[in-house]
Each structure stands twice: as structure tokens, then as C-alpha cells.
Amino acid sequence: MTPLDMTALDTALDALPQAYPGPGGVAGVVHEGKVIAARAWGYRNLNTGAAMTTATRLPICSISKQFTCGVLLDRFGAPEALDGRLGAFLPAFAGEMPRARDLCNNQSGLRDYWALTVTHGALAEQTFARGDALPLIARMKTGHFAPGTRYSYCNCNFRIVSELIEQETGRPLDDLYREVIWDPAGMETTVLTADTRHPEDGVVAYEGAPGVGYFPADNGIYWIGDAGISASLDDMLAYEAWIDATREDPASLYRRLSERQAFRDGTPAWYGFGLVHETIGGRHVTGHGGALRGIRANRLHVGDERLSVMVHFNHEGDAHAAARGLVKAALGVPTPAGRQAEAGWKGQWLCPETGLLTRIDPALDGALVKFTTGAARLTPGEDGALTGPGMEATRKGDTLSLKVAQDNIAVEMPPLPVVTAADGGEIAGRYHSAELEADLLIEARDGGVYGRFEGMLGRGRMERIHPAGPDVWVLVTRRSMDAPAPGEWTIRLERGADGAVSGLVLGCWLARGIQYARVG
Numbered sequence: 001m002t003p004l005d006m007t008a009l010d011t012a013l014d015a016l017p018q019a020y021p022g023p024g025g026v027a028g029v030v031h032e033g034k035v036i037a038a039r040a041w042g043y044r045n046l047n048t049g050a051a052m053t054t055a056t057r058l059p060i061c062s063i064s065k066q067f068t069c070g071v072l073l074d075r076f077g078a079p080e081a082l083d084g085r086l087g088a089f090l091p092a093f094a095g096e097m098p099r100a101r102d103l104c105n106n107q108s109g110l111r112d113y114w115a116l117t118v119t120h121g122a123l124a125e126q127t128f129a130r131g132d133a134l135p136l137i138a139r140m141k142t143g144h145f146a147p148g149t150r151y152s153y154c155n156c157n158f159r160i161v162s163e164l165i166e167q168e169t170g171r172p173l174d175d176l177y178r179e180v181i182w183d184p185a186g187m188e189t190t191v192l193t194a195d196t197r198h199p200e201d202g203v204v205a206y207e208g209a210p211g212v213g214y215f216p217a218d219n220g221i222y223w224i225g226d227a228g229i230s231a232s233l234d235d236m237l238a239y240e241a242w243i244d245a246t247r248e249d250p251a252s253l254y255r256r257l258s259e260r261q262a263f264r265d266g267t268p269a270w271y272g273f274g275l276v277h278e279t280i281g282g283r284h285v286t287g288h289g290g291a292l293r294g295i296r297a298n299r300l301h302v303g304d305e306r307l308s309v310m311v312h313f314n315h316e317g318d319a320h321a322a323a324r325g326l327v328k329a330a331l332g333v334p335t336p337a338g339r340q341a342e343a344g345w346k347g348q349w350l351c352p353e354t355g356l357l358t359r360i361d362p363a364l365d366g367a368l369v370k371f372t373t374g375a376a377r378l379t380p381g382e383d384g385a386l387t388g389p390g391m392e393a394t395r396k397g398d399t400l401s402l403k404v405a406q407d408n409i410a411v412e413m414p415p416l417p418v419v420t421a422a423d424g425g426e427i428a429g430r431y432h433s434a435e436l437e438a439d440l441l442i443e444a445r446d447g448g449v450y451g452r453f454e455g456m457l458g459r460g461r462m463e464r465i466h467p468a469g470p471d472v473w474v475l476v477t478r479r480s481m482d483a484p485a486p487g488e489w490t491i492r493l494e495r496g497a498d499g500a501v502s503g504l505v506l507g508c509w510l511a512r513g514i515q516y517a518r519v520g
Contacts, residue, residue: 001305004031005332012329017041020322022315023206023214024052026233029326030308033244035237044203044314046214057189057200057230058312060297061290064229065158065274067177069104070253071165073273074180079104082164089160091138098147100164103157105261105272109143111511113156114221114482119506119514120438120455124293124479127220128457130194133159136456141435144354144512148264151271151407153510155226155482158274162225173224181253185242187235194228196221196292205294206315214315217294221481227290233310236299240308243301258286258303263408270390270406278389280324281333289320293483298323305331316483341367341380349400349413350472350492355507357468357490358400358413360386360393369393371402372509373487416469424449424465427473427493427501431516440506440516451475465491475506486510 009029016027016039024042028035044052076082079100086097090110098108113136117128120136137156144152162173169176174192182190193200196219208214231239246252261272270277275286280302287300297312298319307330311322328335341362349358351371359370366379367386378386378393386393390405398415424444431440438455442465453460465475471493477485486508496502503517 002331004036004307004330006036006330008329008332009037009326012326013037013039016311016322019325020313020317020319021210022313022317023204024315025311025313025317026052026054026056026058027311027322027326028054028233028237028309029330030237030240030244031330032306033241035241038233038237040233042314044201046204046206048202050202052314054233055189056203057191057193057232057235058203058297058314059193059196059199059205059227059290059292059295060229060231060236060312061227061292061295062155063288063290063297063299064225064227066257066288067181067229067274068158068162068165068173068225069273070257071173071176071180072100072104072161073256074253075165075169075176082161082168085164085168086160089134089137089163090140092141095142096147098143100161101261102147103161104274105269106151106153106157107148107263107269108154108157109145109147109150109152110137110140110154110156111144111514112152112154112486113137113159114480115486115508115510116436117457117481118460118477118486119433119436119440119453119511120457121453121460122457122481123461124481125218125220126458126481127197128222128481130222130224132457133222134163139437139456142513144507150263150409151269152512155223158226159224165225177229181239182235185235186238187231188238190229190231190235192224192228193230194222194224196223200230203314205292207294208315217292219293219481227292233312236310236312237308240299240301240310243308244306247303247306254301258301265408267408269408280327281331283331285327287323291316291483293479295483300324300327302327302331307331336379339366339380340364341378341386345386345395347398347400348416348418348469350416350469350490351402351411351413353409353411354509354512355490355492355505356509356512357416357472357474357488358402360400367393369402370488371404372407373484416472419467419469419472422467422473427504429501429518430520431504432519433506433514433516435514439519440504449473471495477508 028038082100102108205217206214243254261269290297296319309326368375378388400413428444449465450462473491475489494503
């Protein structure tokens with residue numbers, strides 16, 4: 001094992017409040033089964049001045065997924081024990097039914113239900129009750145890829161798994177969490193807080209940024225299985241110590257959770273059983289992040305080094321970058337100097353597989369590639385390619401070749417000419433999706449184009465739509481019920497024999513290929 005650089009680690013921990021400014025946060029480190037650092041700073045409530053402490057319970061959000069999968073493995077041995085039961089949750093599904101393992105590995109091809117709340121007219125601040133989830137999921141008729149062939153983050157995978165666990169065991173999920181993981185790990189105060197309207201310990205989640213200030217996030221969703229657990233830093237560090245204590249047991253729960261999964265073609269997967277597999281300084285790392293509006297969390301475990309870190313903010317700072325920074329500091333992993341990509345990389349392309357707009361913009365230390373919900377930072381190599389964790393971009397003339405290992409995608413994209421002005425009146429009208437049983441209303445007025453989704457959850461707010469390329473437009477969702485928001489939605493127009501717009505195909509990384517027909 002690598003000797004830890006405690007001076008560098010302490011310096012990195014001390015820098016967190018300034019490097020990731022916001023109302024408050026906690027961070028801790030476990031090495032060889034012992035807590036070697038635990039920090040808390042700022043406030044859990046700015047109005048009352050209540051301090052953030054290592055005992056403050058914060059929503060761990062999607063970090064909950066590994067706990068759900070842990071219960072599944074403990075109670076059923078393997079996901080295959082639940083195969084054949086998914087049809088009850090997807091009664092209208094016409095495609096190939098995913099397996100339970102596909103759900104645990106985010107390989108189901110189902111569209112993410114938090115992204116779909118946008119298309120069903122939900123406002124970011126409205127209540128999404130427990131009873132809203134299954135009817136929304138039951139409307140799904142197709143997936144956006146064949147199960148087991150690709151990766152796409154999908155929260156409803158784990159919502160379905162949690163419902164199956166409760167149905168098959170006849171017990172509430174929080175009882176099982178406690179029996180299988182929380183009690184054995186010594187997570188004494190951890191609870192299930194499925195209703196985000198009622199956080200533990202008076203914690204307030206904050207949106208905003210240093211330049212505009214911070215304001216309470218109005219969260220009203222009910223989530224379980226895909227998220228919902230609230231835990232203190234003390235308890236999360238106890239979890240990491242338990243992982244270390246059971247590391248030599250091949251039957252231990254974390255060993256089973258972290259077993260590398262694969263796609264159906266045999267390609268190793270970067271995600272499985274609620275864990276992301278990544279590398280830092282050539283070392284294999286498992287972990288996961290968590291996000292709600294106003295909350296960011298990340299835990300990382302470097303098994304060969306017996307090192308774990310946990311970072312948690314009650315604001316929207318980059319907890320993953322902070323956690324990686326702590327690992328790098330502790331292990332002495334240098335940060336290579338970046339260099340800007342050549343200006344010729346700037347451009348946009350249309351992905352023929354996903355139907356999504358892809359953009360590349362040179363940056364000070366590489367290039368930003370917008371392909372998923374956020375921009376990936378890639379660096380130029382000697383061979384001219386842009387590379388980063390799990391992604392490589394090369395050019396053949398104007399054609400972009402993009403390989404994304406996490407998604408199991410290797411695709412060539414034709415360039416899309418940039419269009420900055422187009423006739424909004426041509427696309428104005430009402431569009432209906434038989435897939436969703438929901439509408440998209442597009443209006444052109446005062447020189448702008450706007451869209452509003454309407455569906456089972458209400459009438460959404462008007463969002464700006466702008467042209468991107470020939471017959472390609474973009475609608476941007478900056479805020480939604482979950483976090484991060486789906487971001488850019490690519491709109492590809494479809495035309496009839498007379499050349500008039502007859503429909504469109506809508507998609508974002510979390511929910512692709514949704515067909516709409518023009519009805520008015």
C-alpha cells in the first residue's frame with residue numbers, strides 16, 4: 001500500500017470550505033479501518049445559525065442505490081430471483097423486457113422517471129407523492145435501447161427494485177436496510193427519509209452560488225430505493241470502516257456489490273449494483289454520488305489502499321471533484337498540467353444512435369464535450385485525440401468519432417451546421433406523444449420560441465427553445481424535481497411529403513427518442 005501523505009491530505013481538507021463555497025459541508029477519511037479525519041464546517045440552516053456537525057444527518061440521495069442492491073443480494077442471492085416479476089410494473093411495455101440485473105446495472109434501457117416528470121408537466125417545486133411513481137412508470141411502452149446493450153442512468157430501475165423487495169419480503173425497506181447493513185455497520189442514527197419535504201435534523205438544502213447568494217431549495221419529491229436514506233458523516237465513516245473490516249471475506253456484502261458487471265456482449269461495465277467503477281492514479285475505485293436540489297454527496301473507496309473518503313454539501317458544489325481531490329492528496333497522485341485543445345475541435349454534431357446534439361468547446365485545460373447531462377473535460381494527446389476518464393474523441397475530417405466506455409457506445413457522428421436563427425412560427429403548435437400520453441405546446445412570440453410540457457403531473461412552465469442546426473432545436477431545463485436537471489433536450493423535426501412539420505423526436509441523455517405527432 002502507498003503511505004498516506006497526511007500533510008497534503010490535511011491541506012486539501014482545510015481548503016474545502018473555500019474551494020467549494022456554500023452554506024456548509026462535511027468530509028471524512030477512513031484508512032485501514034480507522035477514521036483519520038472528520039471535518040464539519042458552516043451551517044445546516046443559515047436562518048437559525050444551526051451549525052453543521054459530523055452528527056448532522058444529510059440526504060445521501062443516490063448513494064442509497066448500493067444499499068438497495070445490498071438488501072437484494074442478501075435476501076435473494078442474485079437479481080435473477082426477481083426476473084419474471086417486472087411485467088407487473090410495465091404492463092404497457094412492448095419491447096424486450098429488461099431483467100432485474102439490467103435494472104441493478106442501469107442497463108435496462110428504460111427512460112429515467114425523474115426526467116420524464118418534466119415531460120409530464122411537473123414543476124420543480126410541486127409535490128411528487130409515493131403514489132405518483134408507479135403510474136408514471138406503468139405508462140412506459142418502449143425503452144431507448146435494447147436491455148443489456150448500453151448504459152443509461154435511470155432512477156426508476158431502483159424504484160422498481162425496491163418495490164419488488166418490499167413485495168417479496170413483506171417488509172418495509174428501511175427495516176431491511178437496518179437489519180442487513182445499518183446495524184452490522186454501526187450506522188446508529190441512519191434513517192430512511194423518503195419524503196424530501198421533511199429532512200432530518202433541520203437541514204436546509206440550498207440552491208445558488210457565491211455570486212448570487214444562497215436560497216432554500218423547495219424539494220417535494222418522495223423517493224425510495226433509488227434514494228431516500230439520510231445519514232451523518234459519522235455513520236458513513238462507520239460504513240466505510242465496516243467495508244474494510246469485511247474486505248477479506250469473499251462473501252461480504254461489499255465484495256459482492258463491487259464485483260465487476262458486464263454488458264451482454266461481454267464488455268466490462270463501469271456501473272453495477274449501485275456502484276460506479278473508476279480509476280484515480282491508476283488505482284481501481286468504487287463509489288457513487290448523490291444529488292438533490294441543494295444537496296451534493298460523494299463517497300469513494302480505494303480497495304487496494306484501504307482508503308475511503310466521503311464528502312457532503314448542503315449546496316450544489318462538486319462533491320465528486322472534492323472527493324477525488326482528497327484521494328489524490330492522500331495518495332500523492334499528481335494533477336497533470338492541462339493544455340488547451342486546438343480551435344479546430346470546436347463544433348457540433350448529431351449522434352445517429354442517441355439522436356442527441358453533441359458539442360465540443362476548447363477550454364483552458366483541454367476541451368468540454370457535451371454528450372450526456374453535463375460536460376466532460378477531455379485533454380488533447382500527442383496523437384491529436386481528446387481523452388478523459390472513459391471517453392475518447394477523434395476526428396476524421398468533419399466526422400466525430402466518439403467512444404464512451406461507460407455507455408458501451410462507439411459512434412461516428414456527422415457534423416451539424418450551426419443555425420442561430422430560424423422560423424419559430426413553422427414549429428409552433430401542439431404535439432402529442434402516444435408513448436407518454438402527454439403533450440408539448442410550442443409557441444412563437446415576440447421574437448422568441450417557447451415550449452411547455454403538459455401531462456399527468458400538470459402544466460409545466462414555459463421554457464426557451466432555440467435553433468441549433470437544420471431542423472434541430474434545443475429546449476433547456478435548468479431546474480426540475482430531481483437534480484441535476486435533465487439539461488438540454490434535443491428536438492429533431494420531422495416533415496411530411498409536403499415539407500411541413502408533421503412531428504418531432506425529443507430526447508435528452510436520460511430519456512431519448514420520444515416521438516411526438518403534430519396535432520394542432
